[in-house]
Amino acid sequence: MTILVTGGAGFIGGNFVLDWLRDCDEPVLNLDALTYAGNLENLASIKDDPRHCFVRGDICDRALVDSLLATHQPRAIVHFAAESHVDRSIHGPGEFMRTNVTGTFTLLEAARAHWNALEGSAKTGFRFHHVSTDEVYGSLKPNDPPFTETHPYEPNSPYSASKAASDHLVRAWHHTYGLPVTTSNCSNNYGPYHFPEKLIPLMIANALAGKPLPVYGDGMQVRDWLYVGDHCSAIRTILAKGVPGEVYNVGGWNEMPNIEIVNTLCALLDDLAPGVGGKASYRELITYVADRPGHDRRYAIDARKIERELGWRPAETFETGIRKTVEWYLANQSWVGNILSGSYREWLEKNYASR
Ligand code: NAD
Ligand code: TYD
Numbered sequence: 480m481t482i483l484v485t486g487g488a489g490f491i492g493g494n495f496v497l498d499w500l501r502d503c504d505e506p507v508l509n510l511d512a513l514t515y516a517g518n519l520e521n522l523a524s525i526k527d528d529p530r531h532c533f534v535r536g537d538i539c540d541r542a543l544v545d546s547l548l549a550t551h552q553p554r555a556i557v558h559f560a561a562e563s564h565v566d567r568s569i570h571g572p573g574e575f576m577r578t579n580v581t582g583t584f585t586l587l588e589a590a591r592a593h594w595n596a597l598e599g600s601a602k603t604g605f606r607f608h609h610v611s612t613d614e615v616y617g618s619l620k621p622n623d624p625p626f627t628e629t630h631p632y633e634p635n636s637p638y639s640a641s642k643a644a645s646d647h648l649v650r651a652w653h654h655t656y657g658l659p660v661t662t663s664n665c666s667n668n669y670g671p672y673h674f675p676e677k678l679i680p681l682m683i684a685n686a687l688a689g690k691p692l693p694v695y696g697d698g699m700q701v702r703d704w705l706y707v708g709d710h711c712s713a714i715r716t717i718l719a720k721g722v723p724g725e726v727y728n729v730g731g732w733n734e735m736p737n738i739e740i741v742n743t744l745c746a747l748l749d750d751l752a753p754g755v756g757g758k759a760s761y762r763e764l765i766t767y768v769a770d771r772p773g774h775d776r777r778y779a780i781d782a783r784k785i786e787r788e789l790g791w792r793p794a795e796t797f798e799t800g801i802r803k804t805v806e807w808y809l810a811n812q813s814w815v816g817n818i819l820s821g822s823y824r825e826w827l828e829k830n831y832a833s834r
Contacts, residue, residue: 481505481506482505483510494708496509510536512560540585544586554605557608561578562578563638569773606718607649609645610663612666616664628784667703670807674818694737694766701778702734706731709793713727714729716785731780731782742765
């Protein structure tokens with residue numbers, strides 16, 4: 480038995496592979512193109528592990544995907560690979576359409592051909608799990624109930640539109656061809672190996688460098704934060720117990736405005752690494768900057784279905800998860816340093832210089 484993971488050198492995919500091999504012996508075939516967001520350093524601890532087979536390649540390459548399925552005969556595909564950053568999708572949406580839409584289409588077609596040729600329990604047990612986001616549902620008003628699985632799709636950014644398109648493809652491949660798919664729509668993750676373009680790791684890296692902490696608009700946009708290890712355990716649960724054709728919303732029951740996240744990070748850093756940024760408190764670095772165009776005001780997940788039907792709940796509270804995360808970044812500053820020395824600097828210039 481083996482599973483195929485796509486995007487397993489990124490933030491969530493990397494955590495998923497590490498957690499998987501920590502908890503079981505089933506091998507992982509890891510297909511990742513190593514874009515700017517893919518980083519083999521995330522997988523350094525399993526570099527010599529014979530249960531991990533890494534292949535650098537593109538999910539849009541049908542011939543490659545076909546040959547991997549034929550050679551390794553995975554019992555499941557867990558599909559993380561994507562372009563994942565809203566701000567980048569605003570500056571350049573093309574790559575989002577290619578990887579998120581065409582890439583998912585290519586994988587579904589390859590999976591369908593592979594699954595059609597299976598027989599018996601190999602066929603009935605096969606799963607294609609699609610990892611998606613709560614952003615496909617659009618933006619909530621302050622008193623709206625959280626997103627359920629039947630909330631209408633109202634994506635607002637090129638990123639969320641491309642993920643919405645991929646979700647629709649996955650649904651249609653089940654409805655039309657019977658491919659045994661499951662989908663999870665998860666809220667904002669945080670934790671180790673989070674690329675420092677995203678809010679939480681960006682704020683930690685900037686604070687430690689004594690740089691401004693750029694809060695978009697009024698900082699009152701609300702996200703529902705989930706520790707990455709909990710997202711990974713939710714996916715493992717869906718893979719083991721989820722019903723083909725079903726969608727599961729995954730969230731941390733932890734809605735928080737961005738400015739509160741930034742204040743929490745400053746307080747933790749004041750405690751764990753006082754004075755590194757050259758200020759009495761890291762809060763002095765908070766700087767309000769021009770808002771993101773089309774910025775969604777609020778996301779919140781109703782995660783009752785996965786709890787009721789599959790028995791999953793997050794293990795971490797925000798307090799425990801965010802402390803672990805800050806401690807991880809403090810202990811792994813060379814990981815961030817290696818990213819900051821590369822082409823990532825051009826992105827910082829593009830996104831922040833004119834704000
Ligand atoms: P990430 O950007 O950190 O990693 C994406 C990975 O995919 C990288 O390793 C990259 O090299 C790889 N990749 C990109 N294009 C590829 C291609 N064409 N072929 C093969 N590999 C390719 O993203 P992430 O934050 O780990 O997100 C993983 C998945 O989870 C995405 O599908 C995303 O939409 C979804 N998601 C993310 C969050 C979040 O908070 N980060 C929340 C909910 C859902
Ligand atoms: P982000 O981590 O990019 O995730 P997403 O846009 O997918 O939710 O951003 C989280 C929130 O933080 C979002 O409301 C935008 C905001 N934000 C800032 O205020 N400043 C920043 O520099 C970044 C990167 C994000």
